[in-house]
Amino acid sequence: MKLKNEIEAYVANRIQHVVFEEAASLVAHGICDYEDIDTAVAYGPGLRWAFAGPVSCYHLGGGKGGVRHMIDHFGWKRDEKAKNDLIAAVDNMYGHLSIGRARALARREPAGHAQGPESRHRARADPITDSGNSARPWSRTGAALGSGVRRP
Numbered sequence: 001m002k003l004k005n006e007i008e009a010y011v012a013n014r015i016q017h018v019v020f021e022e023a024a025s026l027v028a029h030g031i032c033d034y035e036d037i038d039t040a041v042a043y044g045p046g047l048r049w050a051f052a053g054p055v056s057c058y059h060l061g062g063g064k065g066g067v068r069h070m071i072d073h074f075g076w077k078r079d080e081k082a083k084n085d086l087i088a089a090v091d092n093m094y095g096h097l098s099i100g101r102a103r104a105l106a107r108r109e110p111a112g113h114a115q116g117p118e119s120r121h122r123a124r125a126d127p128i129t130d131s132g133n134s135a136r137p138w139s140r141t142g143a144a145l146g147s148g149v150r151r152p
Contacts (some may be wrong), residue, residue, distance in 0.1 A: 056093065071086075
């Protein structure tokens with residue numbers, strides 16, 4: 001990674017700070033508590049971001065329409081140039097691949113890791129039951145941490 005301009009602090013830390021500010025806002029509005037925040041991030045974007053960054057996850061989350069569908073579905077708050085820059089960046093990264101192939105590449109194991117992602121998920125304690133033997137604890141009915149359903 002090479003920065004295009006000098007900035008204060010590391011890029012990853014700046015992104016982490018924005019995520020934390022949103023977490024604090026959710027707590028301040030009584031949506032959840034800080035323990036819920038850690039659980040939601042650890043079993044939601046934390047798992048995805050270990051293999052693909054937020055731009056790739058945003059694109060892959062758009063299904064067959066990719067990032068364009070995400071923009072149409074959720075709207076766009078920045079200017080047209082920023083939107084076109086995002087689309088161009090995604091096209092540069094994934095334009096030569098189908099969404100299915102891009103998803104398969106995003107799931108690949110990072111260099112230096114011997115285990116696949118599913119085996120690491122099973123090793124992690126389950127925040128819902130603490131049984132630790134579910135490969136996908138975040139997708140259980142009634143306990144989907146991104147669904148707005150508060151866990152018991």
